[in-house]
Structures are given as C-alpha cells and as structure tokens.
Amino acid sequence: MEQKIKxxxxxxxxxxxxxxxxxxIETKKLCDNLLVFKDGKDGIDYxxxxxxxxxxxxxPEIILLDINxxxxxxxxxxxRFTKIQNKFKKRITLYVVSSSINITDIDKAKSLSSVENYLVKPVKIDELEAVFSRTA
Incomplete structure (x- = not known):
C-alpha cells in the first residue's frame, strides 16, 4: 500500500x-508540504x-539536495547532516539532484551511505514520482 509523503x-x-x-509536486500531489532553502546553511540551520x-x-521524509x-x-x-541524521525520530531519505554529470560527483554521492541516489537535472517527472512513491 502506498503511503503519501507528508x-x-x-x-x-x-x-x-x-x-x-x-x-x-503540486500538480501530481506528491506530498502535502514542501520546505525550500536556497543554500545548505539555511537547510542545516533548520x-x-x-x-x-x-x-x-x-x-521532511525526503530531501532533494543540490551540490553547487x-x-x-x-x-x-x-x-553536517550525517552527524545529526540518526537523532531524528523518523527516516529522512536524501537525494542529490545536480546538473553535474561529472562521474566523480556521481560516484562520491553514491558512495555515501546517507545518500539514497543521484539524479541529474533536469529531473524527469517519472523520476520525481519514483522518489515520492513509498510502500507502507
């Protein structure tokens, strides 16, 4: 059974x-609420x-994170997030979303246990739907 991302x-x-x-996200009704931060500092402060x-x-259950x-x-x-991630009462899934197609960036992101996947911009609608689909 699919469970909607809150x-x-x-x-x-x-x-x-x-x-x-x-x-x-709004059109496809992929989640109820969306937080947006313009840089990593605002995000980690939050x-x-x-x-x-x-x-x-x-x-949030999901974070879509740019590199640059x-x-x-x-x-x-x-x-910084990896140091505090386990202190949260629920699982937060982190996706790196970047325009970088540099294999070094992709390999680095995929090698990190805190990163679920690396998506290249522009992200396709079906990729976003896959990120937001959850099974209970």
Whole structure:
C-alpha cells in the first residue's frame, strides 16, 4: 500500500528549477508540504533547530539536495547532516539532484551511505514520482 509523503524539502539555489519541481509536486500531489532553502546553511540551520524541538514536527521524509550552491554547498550539508541524521525520530531519505554529470560527483554521492541516489537535472517527472512513491 502506498503511503503519501507528508513533507519534502528542496535545498537548491536555482529558483527556476525550484519553481518547476514545486509545480510538478503540486500538480501530481506528491506530498502535502514542501520546505525550500536556497543554500545548505539555511537547510542545516533548520534541521539543527528542529532537533531542539521535543516534538520534532516539521521533519521532511525526503530531501532533494543540490551540490553547487553559495554559502554552504551540498557536500558540506551532507557532512553536517550525517552527524545529526540518526537523532531524528523518523527516516529522512536524501537525494542529490545536480546538473553535474561529472562521474566523480556521481560516484562520491553514491558512495555515501546517507545518500539514497543521484539524479541529474533536469529531473524527469517519472523520476520525481519514483522518489515520492513509498510502500507502507
């Protein structure tokens, strides 16, 4: 039985990509709520703050993370997020979504246990639907 994703998170500085993905998520009704952060620093600050909340509400089940961003890039985010990921009361699935087709980036992301998969932009609708499909 499929279980709908309640909340997802996009961490990406590309406003056109973010707008497109938001529209697909809304149109296809892939999740109920969407958090968006323009860089890894805003994203990690949010997750570190959530840890202080006893109820831990507002935790997304999925994170779509870009690699190349200002202030804090995706690699730095993953490094910090990995240290706190197990403290959350639910599983958070992390996907790297990047325009980079550099095999070094792809291999690095896929070698990290905290990363579920690496998707190349532009992400296809069926790829997004696969990311958001869950079985209970």
């Amino acid at each position: 909340m997802a998170c996009i961490i990406d500085d590309d406003s056109i990509y973010v707008t497109l993905v938001k529209k697909i 997750f570190e703050t959530i840890l202080q909340n006893i109820e831990q509400s507002g935790i 961003m200002p202030i804090m890039d995706g690699w730095e985010f993953i490094e």
